[in-house]
Amino acid sequence: MNQPPVLPNALPRPAGELQALQDAWRPPTGWRRLTAVNNSQIGLYYLGTALLFFVLAGALALLMRAQLALPGNALVSASTYNQLFTMHGSVMMFLFAVPVVEAVAVWLLPNMLGARDLPFPRLSAYAFWAYAIGGVAFFCTLFFGASPDGGWFMYPPLTGKEYSPGIGADWWLLGIGFIEISAIAGAIELIVGILFTRAPGMTLMRMPVFAWAALVMALMVILAFPALIAGTLLLELERAFDWPFFIAARGGDPLLWQHLFWFFGHPEVYIIFLPAAGMVSMMVPVLAGSSLLGYRAIVWALAGVGAISFLLWMHHMFTAGLGPLALQLTSVASFAVSIPSAVQVFAWIGTFWQGRPRMVTPTLFLLGFHVIFVLGGLTGVMLAVLPFNWQAHDSYFVVAHLHYVLIGGMVFPLFAGIYYWAPLVNGHRLSERAGRWSFGLMLGGFNLAFFPMHIAGLLGMPRRVYTYAAGLDWTLWNLLATAGAFIFAAGVLVCLADLMRTLRRPSVLPGNLWGADSLEWLPQGDYGVRSIPQITSREPLWHQPGLELEVADGRHWLPGTVFGGRETLVTSPMAADIRHLLRLPGDGWSPFAAAAGTAGFFLLLTVGWITAAFAAAALSLAAMLFWLWATDRPAPSPLATIGMGVSVPTLAVGRATHSWWAMAITAAVDATIFASFAFAHVHVSMALDVCPPPGAKLPDGWGPVALLTASSVLMLGATRCLQRQSWLRLMVVLALVCLLSAVALDLASHLRLGLSPRANAWSASVAALLSWQGFHSLVLAVMGLYLLARSCAGHLRCDARATLDNTALLWHALVLQTLVSMTLVRLLPGWMGD
Known part of the structure; x- marks a missing residue:
C-alpha cells in the first residue's frame, strides 16, 4: 500500500505507550542473557566473539613469526608449526573475517534501516551460538594435539586418510562445515531483513551503502559457501568410508577439491571486503562533511565485484596444470575485478577531496x-x-x-x-x-x-x-x-x-556525535527507534529537518506496541511501501538449545561418539520444532493501527510473507550444494575412458521419476484443500508415501546392480547423490509429519497458512532436484558417448 509522507503530529502520545514499548523489548539480565535474540544483544555478542578469535589467531601468528625470525630456529617443531599455520588461517578466515562482517551487519542494519529488529531474531541467535560454541571447541583442539595440520585450504591427498590418519582433518571438515551453516543462516536473515524491513519510503536507491554491501555479501554467501559444504562432505566421506573422490588411483581427482574449495575461497575474499567497503562508504562522507560522490556508481561497483568474483576461482590454480583457455579467461577476470574496486576507491578519494576531512x-x-x-x-x-x-x-x-x-x-x-x-x-x-x-x-x-x-x-x-x-x-x-x-x-x-x-x-x-547522515544515529533503545521514520531522502538526518525530534516523540510509524509484544513493519522490496505488521518472537532458550545440539552433533561425530551425536541432533531438532510451533498464528485482529490513523494488515500469505522468501533462499542454498555434487559426478565421469567404468551398471527403470512427480502433484493439491483438512492430511500422507517409495526404489535398484562406492570415484559420486536424495527424504518426512501435526491441532487456517505454503515450496524444490539427480545419473553416460 502507498502512504503519503508522515505529517508530524504535535499532540502528546498516549500515557504508558513508551513504557509498554520498553517492557516488550526489555532485554534479559544475568545468566538469562543466553536467551537473548534481539539484534542489539546478539550483534554485540557476535562482535565480541569475533574479536576474541582475532586475538587468538593473532597470537598463533606471533608464535609463527617468532619461529621464523632467525634461520634454524627450534622454538616449535615442524608438526606444531603446521598446526599453527593451519589454525591461524582457519580461525582468521572462518571464525573472524566472515563472522565479524556479519556481526557488524546484524548489530547495525536494523537501526540503519529504521527497523526494530531483523525478521528472524531466533535465527540470528541460533547462528551466533552455533558459531560461538563450535568455534571455541574447534580452537581448543590445539591444546590436545588434535588440530588439523593440512593448511586452511586442506588440499588432498595430503589431508586424505593415508597421509593424515589422525582426527585433526576431521575436526576441520566437520567443525568448519557447520560453522558455514551458521554463516548461511545469518545471510538468509540479512537478505530478508534488508529487502523487507526497511523504513517506509527508503527505496533501494535511498538505502545506505552498507546495506547494499551487506546484501551483495549475503547473496554471495548463499552461492559460494555451499560449494565448501559439498567439498567437506565429500572429503569426510572419503576419510570415513573410503569413498575415493580425490584418490587418483581409483578414478578420483585431487583437483576436484581445489575447484570446489576455491569456488568458495576466492569469492570469500570479496565477501569479507565488500561489507568493509560499505562501512568505508558510510564513514567517509560524514568525516569529510560532504555527500558521498557517485552513490549509484558505488552500488553498481559492489554488484560488479560480487559477480566477477565467481569467475576467479581458478586464479588460485594457475600452476595446477589447467588448459590455456581456462587460464587466460581467469587472468582476464582477475584484471577486470580491479575496475569496480577502483570505482569505489576513486569515489572515496573524491569525497574526501570535495569535503573538509576531520x-x-x-x-x-x-x-x-x-x-x-x-x-x-x-x-x-x-x-x-x-x-x-x-x-x-x-x-x-x-x-x-x-x-x-x-x-x-x-x-x-x-x-x-x-x-x-x-x-x-x-x-x-x-x-x-x-x-x-x-x-x-x-x-x-x-x-x-x-x-x-x-x-x-x-x-x-x-x-x-x-x-x-x-x-x-x-x-x-x-x-x-x-x-x-x-x-x-x-x-x-x-x-x-x-x-x-x-x-x-x-x-x-x-x-549524533559525528553529525552523521544515517538513521543509526537517531536516539535508540532496545526497541530501536521510538517510532519508525518515513524516509524521503538518501541522507535523512541531513535533509529531513526535525526528524530526530519527531521520531523520538513518536510522531512517525508504530510509536508503540499494537498487541503488547515485539513488532516491526514489513515493506515492499523496491519502493519500501508498508505492507503489513510483523510480530516478532521474544527471548527464549530454544535458539541456544538448537545451536548447542547442532554443534554437539558435528563435534561428537568427529570423536566417534555416534549415539551421543544423534542425541544432540534430536535435541537440536526438538528445539527448532518447539520454536516453530508457536509461529504462524493469526493476530488478535486482522488490522493494526500503526500511527496517524493508518491501519495495515496483520496477515500475509504466500509470496507476500517474509518467511516464504526465506524458504526460497534456503532452497537455493540446497540447490547449490546439489550442483556441487553434480559437478563432482560430471568431473569424475569426464575423466573416465569408459563411462560407467567396468563393473558398474546403471538402473534402467523410470518408476521413481513417476512416483516423485506424483508426490509433488499431491502436495500441490494439499495447498488447495485448506478448507477440507481431512483431504489435506490424506494428500500429505500420500505425497510422503510416494516420495519415500521413489527414493527407496531408486536406491534399491542401484544396490541390486552392485553399486560399490569404494570401488571407484564414479560409483562414489553416484552414492553421494543417492545419499543426498536420502537426506532430503528424511527432511521432507519430518516436515510432512510436522504439517500433519499442525493440521490435527487446528493451526492450519486461511489466516495462518505459512507452514503449508513454505513446506510445499521446499517440497517442490527438493523433488525437482531429485528428478534432476536421477536423470543425470541415467543419461550422462549416453550424452558422453554421443
Whole structure:
C-alpha cells in the first residue's frame, strides 16, 4: 500500500505507550542473557566473539613469526608449526573475517534501516551460538594435539586418510562445515531483513551503502559457501568410508577439491571486503562533511565485484596444470575485478577531496586503509599476469599480497568502524590519544611486517616452511617481519584495551556525535527507534529537518506496541511501501538449545561418539520444532493501527510473507550444494575412458521419476484443500508415501546392480547423490509429519497458512532436484558417448 509522507503530529502520545514499548523489548539480565535474540544483544555478542578469535589467531601468528625470525630456529617443531599455520588461517578466515562482517551487519542494519529488529531474531541467535560454541571447541583442539595440520585450504591427498590418519582433518571438515551453516543462516536473515524491513519510503536507491554491501555479501554467501559444504562432505566421506573422490588411483581427482574449495575461497575474499567497503562508504562522507560522490556508481561497483568474483576461482590454480583457455579467461577476470574496486576507491578519494576531512582516529584508519588496500590491489594485478604468477606462486610474495588485501581491506576499516560506531554502545567515544597511538603502531607495524615478505618471496622463500637455512638472504627480511608483527599486535592491544575501558563506563545518551547522515544515529533503545521514520531522502538526518525530534516523540510509524509484544513493519522490496505488521518472537532458550545440539552433533561425530551425536541432533531438532510451533498464528485482529490513523494488515500469505522468501533462499542454498555434487559426478565421469567404468551398471527403470512427480502433484493439491483438512492430511500422507517409495526404489535398484562406492570415484559420486536424495527424504518426512501435526491441532487456517505454503515450496524444490539427480545419473553416460 502507498502512504503519503508522515505529517508530524504535535499532540502528546498516549500515557504508558513508551513504557509498554520498553517492557516488550526489555532485554534479559544475568545468566538469562543466553536467551537473548534481539539484534542489539546478539550483534554485540557476535562482535565480541569475533574479536576474541582475532586475538587468538593473532597470537598463533606471533608464535609463527617468532619461529621464523632467525634461520634454524627450534622454538616449535615442524608438526606444531603446521598446526599453527593451519589454525591461524582457519580461525582468521572462518571464525573472524566472515563472522565479524556479519556481526557488524546484524548489530547495525536494523537501526540503519529504521527497523526494530531483523525478521528472524531466533535465527540470528541460533547462528551466533552455533558459531560461538563450535568455534571455541574447534580452537581448543590445539591444546590436545588434535588440530588439523593440512593448511586452511586442506588440499588432498595430503589431508586424505593415508597421509593424515589422525582426527585433526576431521575436526576441520566437520567443525568448519557447520560453522558455514551458521554463516548461511545469518545471510538468509540479512537478505530478508534488508529487502523487507526497511523504513517506509527508503527505496533501494535511498538505502545506505552498507546495506547494499551487506546484501551483495549475503547473496554471495548463499552461492559460494555451499560449494565448501559439498567439498567437506565429500572429503569426510572419503576419510570415513573410503569413498575415493580425490584418490587418483581409483578414478578420483585431487583437483576436484581445489575447484570446489576455491569456488568458495576466492569469492570469500570479496565477501569479507565488500561489507568493509560499505562501512568505508558510510564513514567517509560524514568525516569529510560532504555527500558521498557517485552513490549509484558505488552500488553498481559492489554488484560488479560480487559477480566477477565467481569467475576467479581458478586464479588460485594457475600452476595446477589447467588448459590455456581456462587460464587466460581467469587472468582476464582477475584484471577486470580491479575496475569496480577502483570505482569505489576513486569515489572515496573524491569525497574526501570535495569535503573538509576531520583528522580524527577513524579518518586516520580510513586513510591507512586506502594506502594498504591499493598496494594489495596492485600486487593482485601482478599475480593476475600468468608468467609472473608461475614464478611467485607459493612464495612469500603471495603471503604478503594476501595480508595487504585482507588486513588492509577489512581490518583497517573495521578498526575505523570501532572508533566511529563505539558511541552507539554506551554513548562514549574511545580515547583520541590512544586511538592515534593504535593507528600509528598498526600502520607502521603492518608495513614493517608484510612489505619485507614481498622481497623474501621474490628471493625464493616458499610458503609454509617452519625454518630455513642461513645464507639464503632471507634472514633480514624475516627479522623485520617478526618485529613488525609484534608492533602491529601492540597497536591492536592498545585499541582493544581502550575499548574495554570505555565500555565499562556508565551509559549516557550518545547523540549524533559525528553529525552523521544515517538513521543509526537517531536516539535508540532496545526497541530501536521510538517510532519508525518515513524516509524521503538518501541522507535523512541531513535533509529531513526535525526528524530526530519527531521520531523520538513518536510522531512517525508504530510509536508503540499494537498487541503488547515485539513488532516491526514489513515493506515492499523496491519502493519500501508498508505492507503489513510483523510480530516478532521474544527471548527464549530454544535458539541456544538448537545451536548447542547442532554443534554437539558435528563435534561428537568427529570423536566417534555416534549415539551421543544423534542425541544432540534430536535435541537440536526438538528445539527448532518447539520454536516453530508457536509461529504462524493469526493476530488478535486482522488490522493494526500503526500511527496517524493508518491501519495495515496483520496477515500475509504466500509470496507476500517474509518467511516464504526465506524458504526460497534456503532452497537455493540446497540447490547449490546439489550442483556441487553434480559437478563432482560430471568431473569424475569426464575423466573416465569408459563411462560407467567396468563393473558398474546403471538402473534402467523410470518408476521413481513417476512416483516423485506424483508426490509433488499431491502436495500441490494439499495447498488447495485448506478448507477440507481431512483431504489435506490424506494428500500429505500420500505425497510422503510416494516420495519415500521413489527414493527407496531408486536406491534399491542401484544396490541390486552392485553399486560399490569404494570401488571407484564414479560409483562414489553416484552414492553421494543417492545419499543426498536420502537426506532430503528424511527432511521432507519430518516436515510432512510436522504439517500433519499442525493440521490435527487446528493451526492450519486461511489466516495462518505459512507452514503449508513454505513446506510445499521446499517440497517442490527438493523433488525437482531429485528428478534432476536421477536423470543425470541415467543419461550422462549416453550424452558422453554421443
